[in-house]
Amino acid sequence: MTRLAGTVALVTGASSGIGRSTALELARQGAAVAVVGRREDRLSDLASAISDAGGQAAVVSADITDADAAADAVDRAVESLGRLDILVNNAGLMLLGPAPGADLNDWRRMIDINLMGLMYCTHAAIPHLVKAAADGPRQVADIVNIGSLAGRMAFGMSAVYCATKFGVGAFSEALRQELTRQHVRVSVIEPGSVDTELRSHNLPAVQEQIAAGIGGIERLQGEDIADTVGYIVTRPRHVAVAELLVRPTEQA
Ligand SMILES: NC(=O)c1ccc[n+]([C@@H]2O[C@H](COP(=O)([O-])OP(=O)(O)OC[C@H]3O[C@@H](n4cnc5c(N)ncnc54)[C@H](OP(=O)(O)O)[C@@H]3O)[C@@H](O)[C@H]2O)c1
Numbered sequence: 140m141t142r143l144a145g146t147v148a149l150v151t152g153a154s155s156g157i158g159r160s161t162a163l164e165l166a167r168q169g170a171a172v173a174v175v176g177r178r179e180d181r182l183s184d185l186a187s188a189i190s191d192a193g194g195q196a197a198v199v200s201a202d203i204t205d206a207d208a209a210a211d212a213v214d215r216a217v218e219s220l221g222r223l224d225i226l227v228n229n230a231g232l233m234l235l236g237p238a239p240g241a242d243l244n245d246w247r248r249m250i251d252i253n254l255m256g257l258m259y260c261t262h263a264a265i266p267h268l269v270k271a272a273a274d275g276p277r278q279v280a281d282i283v284n285i286g287s288l289a290g291r292m293a294f295g296m297s298a299v300y301c302a303t304k305f306g307v308g309a310f311s312e313a314l315r316q317e318l319t320r321q322h323v324r325v326s327v328i329e330p331g332s333v334d335t336e337l338r339s340h341n342l343p344a345v346q347e348q349i350a351a352g353i354g355g356i357e358r359l360q361g362e363d364i365a366d367t368v369g370y371i372v373t374r375p376r377h378v379a380v381a382e383l384l385v386r387p388t389e390q391a
Pocket residue numbers: 151152153154155156157158175176177178179201202203204229230231232233252256285286287288329330331332333334335336337338361
């Protein structure tokens with residue numbers, strides 16, 4: 140399937156989980172993909188997998204919590220692949236635990252990547268996306284933000300993670316309203332529990348608590364969210380999917 144032939148996508152947090160699956164899916168649909176993250180070895184493996192399957196990828200290693208580095212990452216992607224039609228803001232961090240007595244550094248780290256990193260990349264990408272919507276093969280461009288179920292419902296032990304993801308929802312909707320007439324669609328996907336490395340940054344006791352909270356259900360895979368991204372960005376020009384909440388069937 141080559142519905143995205145001639146387009147260029149940039150995926151943040153492509154070195155693992157949902158981002159890796161999304162980069163593979165967009166490449167499968169014909170997009171050239173700039174893969175962004177800090178772990179360059181993982182990004183290189185992914186770029187090889189994409190080119191082995193006949194696609195095109197550019198490795199852009201960057202820590203996007205730095206505004207200049209994020210802008211530079213977008214510039215490098217456009218320089219390597221020639222344009223930018225689709226931005227998938229996926230990079231994120233989830234550090235859970237009780238709010239009283241929490242390490243403020245953990246809170247800052249989540250805000251820096253889940254909100255600021257997403258905003259820095261978006262800010263840098265908008266001029267390219269507006270141009271792509273005017274002169275691109277699809278006459279439309281996309282920003283897809285990966286929010287969370289925790290951006291719809293707040294849970295104890297997740298105060299700041301929820302705050303960042305509610306923020307992603309608010310930022311996405313406001314931006315969507317601003318970019319309608321330029322044919323840049325802004326979408327937010329809110330996944331439930333997905334089987335990725337996301338939990339692994341927490342202390343073992345917290346990881347056990349998260350697992351117990353979810354129960355022994357069959358979780359989503361990164362591919363399930365990648366499929367959702369693929370659906371959103373292949374809608375006809377006049378159809379904008381603003382928001383999708385995707386849960387595992389067994390998740391209450
Ligand atoms: N898994 C779930 O259950 C779930 C549910 C709802 C929403 N989400 C959201 O889905 C998104 C992807 O998470 P995931 O589940 O796929 O987890 P993951 O496997 O841990 O992926 C997180 C990605 O973010 C990147 N990242 C983190 N900090 C970064 C930084 N400073 N600069 C650049 N990249 C950075 C990581 O790459 P490097 O370490 O290489 O930089 C990694 O590729 C996140 O926004 C998460 O909040 C996940």
